Amino acid sequence: MSTMKRGNTVDFATVRAKVPLTWFFEHMLGASEPTLRSQGTLRYNVCPNPDCGLASKASTKCSVSRDRWNCFACGKKGDVVEAAMHHWGTSLKDAALRLIGADEEVLCSYKAPVAPPKVDRDDAVLHKVIAQLVDAQRDVATGAIEYLASRGIDPKLTREAVRRKLLVTLPEDPEACKEHLLGVCGRDALATAGLWRHDAKAPAAAFRPLMFVSYGMTSVEFRLMRKPKPGDIKSLRYGAIAPFVWINECQDRVMIVEGAIDLLSALQMGTKRSLIGVPGCENWREEWFTKLAGRDVLDGLDGDGPGVQASEKLRPVLEGKGAKYHRYLHPHGAVDLNDELMLRRQNRH
Template sequence: MTTNRGRGARSVDFSEVRERVPLEWFFEAVLGATPKAMSGTIRFPVCPQCGPSSKHSVKVSCKDGKWKCHACPGKGDVVEAAAKHWGLSLKDAALRLVNADQEVMQSYEPPKARPALERDDSALHEVIAKLLAVSQPPTNAALAYFKGRGIGEAIVKEAVKRGLLVVLPHDPELCKKYLVDVAGRDALIASTLWREDAKAPAAAFRPLMFVSKEGKAAEFRIMRLTEPGEHKSLRYGGIHPWAWVNESQDRIMLTEGCLDLLASLAMGTKRSIIGLPGCENWRDDWFAKLKGRDVLTAFDADEAGLAATQKITPVLQKAGASKVDAYELPKDAKDINEQLILQGPHCKLDFFETQESTEPYRDATLSLPGCDQWISLQFGTLKGRHVKLTLGGPKTRNDAALERLVSTLKSGKATVSVANPR
């Protein structure tokens, strides 16, 4: 595989490395990624270039010895994957690969892809349009599910009215019959919603259908707690965002997924919202109309979300956004919806965005669920104002948290007074 030349330099036969080291082995053994067999390809949740996916995403496809990430420009063969992951030159990465345990690699059996399915996008669009046309009011089961997520009935009904949400029958057999009656089995197969060798479409077990802008894609979500290894949602169609036009169209919010979009509304934001189908799944042209607008990103507090925030910020700035901020989740919440569940109905994204009037306040009384339940972004509009804090009784007071709160307000150029209850 390698030979000595000249002054001890080692040459590398890259084609032999590719033959001896299976690409899928590298993803499983080195990156620690679990493979997922898809139609015509094997998918993995980790990219050698941009790292792990957001939750439940398998962004890297592997086929015929080549890999491609659908969230970044990363692509190549096993040598290029190793070079990206280890930060080495192609030659050094190849040399490191051939030092791997050959017996292990010889006994390795790569996962097999499912037979390739050719998706008919026109059939998918037709199925989505038919389901939207007969969309029914949300069921009591759906309302109960959303209530458990902190999202109220009014928001759910408005999402259905806007065509963002379609609620299917929650019983799988009834849902299967409904899908066949509305769209037809042939159309469901052509759209890849139903595998021809399956007893039922996977969507029959995921009765919450979130429809992307312009109805070009849909995500079907389970309406219960998921079992270990079970995917709570499945997306069909290309990469397309969800959108919610709100009271303010000059202030925009980007969320990771449609559930966080609805949770943000429940938390009182007046911003218009773009829901991304995963924090890494977006295109620059989606943000072409954000020139002069105030943009707030609100991705999950995981490695992928933090990386995506850093990646998307300069893109938004280049698009001409007048301001780009990143929402800071409380330390005990992994995403917007979890914050809403943990903190309850008093949880607010931005105190001043929840006010009916957008006129500046010279004096403001700020009532929080607790003096330790806030984020600094809530106070971005308080410069030059006097803030009066009303606290709970002595038994519930946290003096250290209060001190941090007052310090944060003052650092934002606000004056502060504290009203103590008798």
């Protein structure tokens, strides 16, 4: 240990080199594995800040790239020493000393997960690819209608979502979907748009045939058309973060919801409010809400821990823009709007 310590100080660079950050996440914070591996970064559902802690398996709130972590839920970030400091509630120096004491053998046998390489994406090409896929929409796929019906969404609403270019239904069979993507956009454009990794046999989107398109067609989300199995990544997003939007009968009354399925669920339950679907409860930008001054805004983010936490941040932003804020109260047994829709359907039968 004497080589690590210089007098009374600890060499943090030595600690960083010895203790991989992902090891700390997986062995100390109890994350079993990354919940998402995307280009150049890994995501975990746990945060070193004990007040933020472990979220559901679907959460990807904390990113780890190389030796830095960054939590999108609480805003804390740092290196492995700062992670240990938060987790153990010690000083930075004590955290470093404790990390240096970590078992060599355990560290040696640790295999760190790897993030796929970062590629240079071109957003202009992505926008073109999105527009081409929207234009290439023909008949609404039966599989999509059936899948969304299983989530409580009527075929009529699914067709309307397609007509409004919120939804594109791609071929359900991965091979046919790959051919469709290739035929419509071409391989080079798919690669430059970031949709096709150079080492992959097919674009990941080919396995996720429900394509939800953001307002302004600047970003896109591809979703599985079935219940995800453990370890499955249910949806992939490409492009800058942007909201899903549905202009409805009422424009002076607005509801904010989490994601496209909840947006459709709110419509299915009969809301007349216009809808803004944020891609994730922590994924929104203040500037999306500038036009909400004087309007009645219902916050329909999820009723679980992360949703409630995100609401606490959203409320002052909306009120700051002059909106009349209300929080939607999910009924007992429903965490989100789709849960509620499904509950209503069950109770009817």
